[in-house]
Amino acid sequence: MVTKLKTNKRVIVIGAGVAGLSTAIRLQKEGYQVDLFEKESLPGGKMNQIEKDGFRFDVGPTIVMMPEIYREIFEIAGKDPEDYIPMKRIDPMYRSYFDKGQDYIDVSSDLTKLMKTLEDIDPEDAAGFLRYLSSVYDRFLIAKDYFLQRPFRDKKDFYNPFMLKQGLKLKTFDSATNSISKFVKNEKIRNMLTFQTLYIGVSPNNGPSLYTIIPMIELLYGIWYIEGGMHKMAEGMASVLEDLGGKIHYDSEVTEILIEDGKAKGIAVNGRQELADYVMCNADFPYAMKSLVKEKSAKGKYTDQKIDKMKYSCSCFVMYLGMDRQYDELEHLHTFIFSDDVDKNLEQVFSGEVIEDPSVYVVASSKVDPTAAPAGKENLYILVPVAELSTAKYDWEDEVTVQYYRKKALDAVSNLPGMANIENEIISESMMTPIDFKERFNAYNGATFGLQPTLTQSNHWRPQAKAEACENLYFTGSSTHPGAGVPIVLLSGKIAADELMLDDRG
Ligand SMILES: Cc1cc2nc3c(=O)[nH]c(=O)nc-3n(C[C@H](O)[C@H](O)[C@H](O)COP(=O)(O)OP(=O)(O)OC[C@H]3O[C@@H](n4cnc5c(N)ncnc54)[C@H](O)[C@@H]3O)c2cc1C
Structure with a gap:
């Protein structure tokens, strides 16, 4: 293994999301001294984890696609990915239910079966x-x-x-x-x-x-499952970063990116200043531009007005349910339940109207991973795509909204064979609403996938890694190019690290 030249240069990374960890590992490995500041007490950002009443749930991502990109970040650090994220292939990939559970298609990535x-x-x-x-x-x-x-x-x-x-x-x-x-x-x-x-x-x-x-x-x-759950990826990356000599400061909410004479100089965090040669921001780009970059001239074209006018992805309402029994009829790890009127459902998700007949996604990781639930029990992750906060014509602060979507989601699942009584079989319950995604991870507008990847917000038109109007400042994560999804933000971390090194080393 080639050991990279050590530099004395310090890089501050804001946020231990997947992109922040990906970029931090690459930079630390290249000899920079990385200090990562994360507002939460766990790594992973939206790739977080809930452990409650003996059940374990991944908070956000559940489907592993392009596993070689997951593995690459460990290989770069000279580690064997198998030691951190052993994976198994899932086939059939999922079952798609239609007509209120009356009809279904099992979707295999085995072309012969499909x-x-x-x-x-x-x-x-x-x-x-x-x-x-x-x-x-x-x-x-x-x-x-x-x-x-x-x-x-x-x-x-x-x-x-x-x-x-x-x-x-x-x-x-x-x-x-x-x-x-x-x-x-x-x-x-x-x-x-x-x-x-x-x-x-x-x-x-x-x-x-x-x-x-x-x-x-x-x-x-194909699609894959990380044994022990998706959060193993975040834990693995955090531990690799620390092994390489990087430092992670949890429970540390950054309040400002310090800018002087058009250059990022460091951050304000926990009432003190931390100075660095470079600042790499993994906090959601629109939030960071509006709230952390206070110097107007450093925002470039991303003024507060522009940020508000941009289009945001949808959000999610997710329930994490510990169930008192197992459901044999729910055969798969992943199940999709389609609305009877998918077009109307999509229209309502993106116009912000109240969703009458939602499509629902169910994950039961205890089907493939006995460590996710106590013996004889099941953990259900139930996700409903909903509008982001700036378009939603309903208020998640209002308990009526929460109860409305909770009931819609449970109704959709209880239409499936063998699941009629699920509401009475819940023994543990947690949830994330768009407001929680906003408050916990600073996802702008609670949009769980960041800026919407419309044509005019993709590629060259999406915020880039290198800040447009401020030196020594870089961005990574789902609202930047190339976009959202775990493998894609892992690539964003790579692009951002390369951009920083291009400026530093030529
Ligand atoms: C419900 C849901 C399901 C999903 N399903 C999948 C899936 O199946 N497969 C897939 O590939 N992708 C999926 N995704 C998308 C994927 O999770 C994200 O695209 C990816 O995790 C985003 O990573 P990120 O690093 O860009 O951002 P984040 O995860 O948001 O990381 C940003 C980090 O910055 C921290 N932060 C913010 N502000 C500050 C501050 N001021 N100071 C310090 N720290 C700060 C946050 O706490 C967070 O840790 C899903 C997402 C959600 C929400």
Whole structure:
């Protein structure tokens, strides 16, 4: 293993989210002295964990895609990922329920099994599905090679003949739904291949069609489970950072990024100043620009007015339920329950209207991981996509709202076979509303996936790692390029570390 030259330069990282840890490990490994300040008492940010009444839940992310990107951060540090995040592949990946639990499709990433499922539904759509895979795979390769793994520091990084040609090849101007509809007619299969844009908080009916690469990645590369739960990833990264000599200061809420003469000089935290050569901010970009960067000239184009006008991803209402029994009929780790009217449901999520018939996502990690619940019990994570706070026409401070969505979610789950009585079988209950995501992790507007990845808020148009109008200041995380989702913010951490080193070392 090559040991990197030590520099005396100190980097302060604000936030121990996945992106903050990813960038901190890379910089510490390259010889910088990293001090990371996190407002919470655990690492991971939205990749947090709840332990209660003998049950364990991941707070946010539950689906591992692109596991090689998870492993890479340990390999970079000279560690064996198996020691930190042993994974198993999950197949079938999930069950999708329709018609109030009357009908379902098991979705496998084993192409032989999946083709049989699709042929049984509609042979023409099975052929269309293969054409979709092939078309989107080409676009995935372009996105991967030219857009997802690089910064867009200057306009000319994007506005040049080569990149514009690649951009056109992405054919991303249509919506995901329209794009899939060209290949597949059956509505259930179509929903099955488009809802994944919600993983990054954008509607398949409006979001760029490029995001149909998400189901393609699931189908071609599978989905995985980290033994012990997703939070093992955060714990593992935190322990690697400390092993390398980095320091993590928990329960330390940064209140300001100190800026002098157009340069970041450090931070204010716990009533004192901490000075550094560079500041790397993993706190959500719009929140940080508005609340931590107080020097107006350092905001560049991201004025408070601009931040408020930008579009935000949807949010989530999540319940974490400890159940008094196991549910044999709930066969899978992941279950999706589709609304009877998916279009109306999506319309309501993104317009902020009250959601009448929500789609619901259920995770029962105790199905594959006995350490997640006491013997004979089940842990249920039940997620409802809801509007972010600036568009929601309902108030999460009002208990009526909470009880309304709690009941909607439980009703949807109790329609499933064997689950009619779940409300009476709850023995432990916690929840996260959009307000909790805002207050605990400073997610702007409670938008769980950050800035919405619309066409005009993606790539070159998304906030970049290097601050536009302030030297020595960098940003990483889901509201910056390349966007949201664990593997993507791991890449954001890499881009941000590279950008800092480019300025420091040339
Ligand atoms: C309910 C839910 C389900 C999801 N499901 C999936 C999934 O299945 N698969 C997937 O890949 N992705 C999923 N995601 C998305 C994924 O979790 C996020 O994109 C990713 O974790 C974001 O990481 P981040 O580092 O950008 O931000 P964050 O996790 O928000 O990290 C920011 C950190 O900064 C800290 N911070 C903020 N302000 C300050 C301050 N002033 N001082 C100090 N610290 C501060 C916060 O406490 C936090 O720790 C899900 C997200 C949610 C919420």
